[in-house]
Amino acid sequence: MYDPILRALTVLEILQAREAVTGAELAERLEVDLRTVQRYIVRLKDLKIPVESSRGVGGAYRLRPGYRLPPLLLTNEEAFALSLGLRALRQVGLAAFAPATQGALEKLGRVLPAALRESLRTVEDVVAIEPGPWVVSTSVDCLMRAATAIRKARRVRFRYRSHDGGISRRQVEPWAALHADGRWYLIGYCLTRKAPRTFRLDRVTELELCAERFRRPADFDARQYLAERLPFIQSDYQVDVWIDMPVEEAERNFAPWRIATEPDGDGTRLRCGRDRLEMIAAMLLSMGRRIVVHSPAELRETFRQLAGQAMEAARE
Template sequence: MYDPSMRVLTVLELLQARESVTGAELARRLEVSPRTVQRYVTRLQDLGIPVEGRRGVGGAYRLKPGFRLPPLMFTGEEALSLALGLRALQHLGLAALAPAAQAASAKLSRTLPQTLRENVNALEDAVQLDPSPWVVTTDAELLAELLGAVRRARTVELVYRSLTADETMRRVNVYRVVHLAGRWYAVGHCHLRGEKRCFRLDRMVGLNVLEDVFTPPEAFDALAYLRSSMPHLPTSHNISVWLACPPEDLRGEVSAWRTEIRPENGGTRLRCQRENLEGFAAFLLGVGRPFRVDSPPQLLDAFAVLKERCAEVQAARTIPHDPESSSVRPGD
């Protein structure tokens, strides 16, 4: 009739709707045995829901008097992801949303059962997020207006301030809003220039959402366009490397973040995207397993750079160190 998770939820619904329900009635409604009903009740208790039971013939279950079920139910992983997401919001340059994030976090804490709330609070306290020094503060209301314009496909009008502080009036069909390298950008068609352009939100003034409607292009990759139009940004390289060891030997040594790890020909195929090739080359050397670089060719060049640096370090060891020659006297 139901899968196990649906049966557990049905038990909860019946307990909320009635003062008490016998085990026999629950078994009949769910088409399971009384022993299975006991397992479902135990599952609810493990989730922090105070289900009380009366043993013996005609035994029944009820919710603890005065208990009010929160409007939302989360697993431990879901609650943790929400809590950490709210905390990370401050690192996106949206300082105005900090009070709202704190209020939402407090509501989440009140919603969770006691045991789960204590676990989430403990994990939150154990995590520190280091804000990037390059994050630019952005007007949260401006961002909300832009997102609304994107959703309704409405043209916006704004004053845009250039690097030289010159201001021009722009009309833009905004296709996407992107957060990249610590800044928020609007990407779309600029009526003044007659082509695609990207605009930093921290340089926008006096945004107005117009009644004009446009048709955005299908499957437009705003992030790819933004990267291509900003050559100073680091290039992301597609890396494919084969390591002479099974995937289980790499557990704890290779991060799964943006990384594909799978067995191949008795070893491991590792695919990922990275910007710092020299750092990734150093990482591969540190793994301590034989490997083969299949792409990109630039990764091999990175190993050559590391080789030169190692040679410089070795050469420096052979030069006698004179403390007096490196000292700095007052007034120098």
């Protein structure tokens, strides 16, 4: 065989695959004379390929360490975003990703040029992100499985702890995974309850993918669905009050807090589920508007108590 181009590329290939290789080994592999091998080495060196060589006993040729992996071509901003993004995972309750984020950062650092490695280090050393106190920790594995099931349109089954502590087994056709207000939610059709349901992923355990597939409802908008359902997530009380406030203003004030709004005369009807009434009552008071309680009856009692406390505080 007499093919110089092929041989040159073969030498390069062998050098990338082996830690070290002797001239004799290359000669045998290429079926050429040792002198010819030496010439190929010189050719590669001429071509700026960093071949290193050592003489004497144990002597051999090597490629300069790291040469085998070329750089990943990211911009400075992209590198910054990747690094900061890994940090921001704590903000969505996924601090458990820490080992993976550390690993990813190290590996990225290995394939990026020095300048971009600097950006990674800047985020690492300088920037801090504090998750809010309402952020709930969620299993990384659980989220990843759920996301995969959604993508592959595969049913899932899991144990679910509802808000009152009861445990049940569910089988679900998962439609979407979404993070809001510090919690991860899984939305889908619950075959166990025969209705669409919203599950908090921090209450899900033993989530497994089933073999069965399903067809997702067409035009399903997860954000919209959750925005509508979230006010009524399982709670001890269903609150229903009227407030003397135009619906546009009410929307602005209440919708972000998962309180459903609906026009009602010249005011607004507010509805939501809550486990405790003090917070919602206090919040309504802070608006400084007239309020009419429709339900629950306990809410009137709560207001009576707040009134007493407020009078006392105002006195002293």
